[in-house]
Each structure stands twice: as structure tokens, then as C-alpha cells.
Amino acid sequence: MTPVTIITGGSRGIGAATARRLAHAGHHVAFSYRRDHTAATAVLADIEATGVRGLAVPADTRDPDHVTALFDAAADLGPITGLVNNAGVTSPIGAFVDLDPTDLRNVVDVNLIGYVLCAQQAARRMGTDAAIVNVSSAAATLGSPGEYIHYAAVKAATDALTIGLAKELAPRGIRVNAVAPGIIRTDIHALSGQPDRPDQAATRIPLGRAGHPDEVASAIAWLLGPDATYTTGTVLRVAGGL
Numbered sequence: 001m002t003p004v005t006i007i008t009g010g011s012r013g014i015g016a017a018t019a020r021r022l023a024h025a026g027h028h029v030a031f032s033y034r035r036d037h038t039a040a041t042a043v044l045a046d047i048e049a050t051g052v053r054g055l056a057v058p059a060d061t062r063d064p065d066h067v068t069a070l071f072d073a074a075a076d077l078g079p080i081t082g083l084v085n086n087a088g089v090t091s092p093i094g095a096f097v098d099l100d101p102t103d104l105r106n107v108v109d110v111n112l113i114g115y116v117l118c119a120q121q122a123a124r125r126m127g128t129d130a131a132i133v134n135v136s137s138a139a140a141t142l143g144s145p146g147e148y149i150h151y152a153a154v155k156a157a158t159d160a161l162t163i164g165l166a167k168e169l170a171p172r173g174i175r176v177n178a179v180a181p182g183i184i185r186t187d188i189h190a191l192s193g194q195p196d197r198p199d200q201a202a203t204r205i206p207l208g209r210a211g212h213p214d215e216v217a218s219a220i221a222w223l224l225g226p227d228a229t230y231t232t233g234t235v236l237r238v239a240g241g242l
């Protein structure tokens with residue numbers, strides 16, 4: 001049976017790299033995005049060029065109705081076997097005392113509420129031999145002082161979500177894991193006001209460089225795939241030694 005995987009935030013960055021990699025590995029892929037229609041169209045074309053089926057669904061993961069619509073649309077591809085909870089945002093880099101409550105709420109809404117809503121839909125709909133991967137962050141253990149402590153705290157919540165869900169869903173044959181990327185070259189840094197962050201941070205990364213989205217996508221693909229059938233409840237760090 002062809003695996004059917006949903007990726008949230010598949011139009012750019014780590015989500016787009018994961019969509020392309022899973023398509024090459026033979027998954028039908030349904031992905032969500034929020035507003036970058038041009039980027040979503042390009043990813044969809046790459047998915048379909050591999051010969052599998054693809055779907056690009058505009059869906060804001062903060063909204064329960066959008067999440068339901070995303071899963072309903074994906075079900076057209078076949079029984080859902082995988083979810084990659086990836087759609088995430090930071091907020092402007094800065095000191096904790098300057099954090100704007102609106103930015104705080106948005107980080108919680110997208111990175112935690114959105115993940116929970118999607119995981120809940122997945123848990124309701126998945127059969128046995130299914131897997132969820134939550135995209136967390138190395139920030140969860142580093143704390144991100146002077147940058148975005150609230151984001152780090154929410155990513156730590158993602159790790160707790162992963163552990164709890166893994167235990168609750170294991171009896172049904174659903175595995176739940178997380179990846180914790182370090183600093184990866186995506187648009188997220190420009191959106192947080194520091195586009196050159198991957199280069200600036202290189203000296204403090206043990207491997208001496210920022211990572212590429214593909215290097216996270218490969219870990220996600222492994223966790224979803226047949227080589228990880230005894231792996232659940234783990235957070236796989238993909239952070240160049242950070």
C-alpha cells in the first residue's frame with residue numbers, strides 16, 4: 001500500500017524539502033500552506049513529477065476547521081499513514097522583556113495549538129502502522145536567551161507532546177517521534193528579522209556550519225519509514241552538534 005503523508009507548512013523550508021524527499025520515497029503527499037501560493041505550486045509540481053499523487057491545501061493550522069478540511073482532502077489520496085507537524089513560526093528576535101503579547105500568542109497558536117489539532121485529527125483517523133513526526137527545535141533544550149525564549153518553551157512542549165502521544169498511541173501501532181533541528185537555512189530567520197543568522201551562528205555550531213533543509217528531511221523520512229519500526233517517543237537532534 002502506498003503511504004499517504006500529510007505535511008503542514010510544506011510550501012517552503014524544511015516542510016518543502018520533506019515533501020520532495022517523501023515523494024521520491026514513494027509517498028503520496030498532501031501538504032498545507034498559509035499564503036505563499038507560488039511556492040506551494042512549485043512544490044506540488046515537484047511531487048507530481050515523481051509519479052506519486054500530491055495535494056497542496058491552503059489551511060491555517062491554528063484553525064480547527066481548516067485542519068479538518070486538510071485531513072478530509074488528504075483522505076482522497078488513501079488511508080492516512082503519516083503526519084509531519086512542521087508549520088511553525090518564530091517572532092522578532094529580541095530580549096524577553098520586549099516580547100509583544102500578540103507575537104507570544106501567535107507562536108503558541110501555530111507551534112503548539114496547531115500541532116495538537118493536527119495530531120488529534122491524525123490520531124482519530126490513522127490505522128495501525130502509522131507514524132507522526134513533530135518538528136521541534138534544539139531551542140527546546142538551549143532556551144534561546146536573548147532571541148525567543150517563548151519559542152524555546154513552546155518547542156519543549158512539543159517534546160512533551162511527542163512523549164505522551166507516543167505512549168498513548170503505541171498500543172494502536174502508531175509511532176510518534178520528533179526531530180529537533182538546530183540552525184537550518186530557511187526563510188524563518190529573515191521572518192524573525194535576522195536573515196544572516198545561519199552564517200552568524202556558524203562559529204558556535206560544532207560542525208562549523210548551519211544545516212540544510214534536506215538534512216532534516218532525511219531524518220524525518222527515516223522516522224516515518226520502515227527502518228524505524230521500533231523507534232517511538234524519541235526526539236532526534238539534527239543540529240550539527242549544538
Ligand code: NAP
Binds near residue numbers: 135
Ligand atoms: P519556513 O521556511 O518559514 O516555512 C514555514 C512553513 O510553515 C511555510 O510553508 C509556511 O507557509 C507554513 N506556515 C506558517 N504558519 C502557518 C500556519 N499558521 N498554518 C499553516 N502553515 C503555516 O520555516 P522552517 O524553517 O522550514 O521551519 C519549519 C519548522 O522547523 C518549524 O516548526 C520551525 O519552528 C522548525 N525549526 C526550524 C529551524 C530553522 O533554523 N529553520 C530550527 C529549528 C526548528 P507559507 O509559506 O504559506 O507562509
